């Protein structure tokens with residue numbers, strides 16, 4: 001893939017109608033007097049990269065934390081594949097097909113890249129404590145499969161050269177790719193990326209854009225991307241949702257959202 005992340009053609013922005021993989025209906029979250037989300041509704045269609053933008057404090061991370069069931073919402077509902085997330089505890093979310101990366105890297109520094117990636121398959125493993133302790137044949141088979149899959153993802157993310165190095169020794173940009181590989185080990189249908197470009201240099205952001213598009217197109221994983229780097233969001237997203245002060249300002253193609261007067265005003269410091 002030779003496209004630049006900031007080249008809209010590279011995103012292959014999709015026009016065909018798509019079904020909603022994720023549907024957020026009228027969700028509100030309050031922390032005391034602070035209204036972090038105020039009746040937010042939008043859909044993230046299957047097969048899309050959906051970008052979620054907004055100035056600091058707009059409510060993006062709060063929404064991600066709702067999707068991971070780390071925060072509770074007071075009104076509305078969030079559905080994944082038509083199923084409400086409301087009754088589910090956080091540890092069931094990955095098994096449902098929602099994977100995520102975090103703003104701050106969450107890798108085990110003393111473990112190798114391969115070991116870190118393999119851990120990501122834990123939520124899809126069917127073996128329990130007893131079968132693991134007894135090392136039953138199917139547990140060994142699962143381990144072999146996990147090793148094979150981790151190696152494939154390491155190849156996909158061009159991490160072969162560092163697969164056996166401790167994650168803590170690697171440069172920041174490389175560690176971010178390890179985190180992506182680990183999130184993909186869980187076979188997500190939807191991958192939540194929380195500011196993946198933070199701390200990356202220009203070349204690394206371009207490479208990240210190509211990786212995001214490849215995850216969508218080659219692996220068939222839909223993506224919800226929270227990001228401040230406008231070049232990246234506008235270059236890779238099929239649709240964009242803009243928030244400010246917990247409210248939705250605009251939703252549409254990258255071009256429509258970029259040109260929306262409320263979005264322009266929000267980024268220039270205006271309050272709706």
Ligand SMILES: Nc1ncnc2c1ncn2[C@@H]1O[C@H](COP(=O)(O)OP(=O)(O)OP(=O)(O)O)[C@@H](O)[C@H]1O
Pocket residue numbers: 031034035036054055056057058059060061062063
């Ligand atoms: N756990 C919490 N307790 C109290 N207030 C919170 C909590 N989490 C978020 N908030 C508040 O909710 C609002 C939205 O914050 P949030 O972190 O979701 O914004 P954001 O769009 O992710 O911002 P940034 O781009 O800076 O990460 C802010 O006013 C924030 O201070």
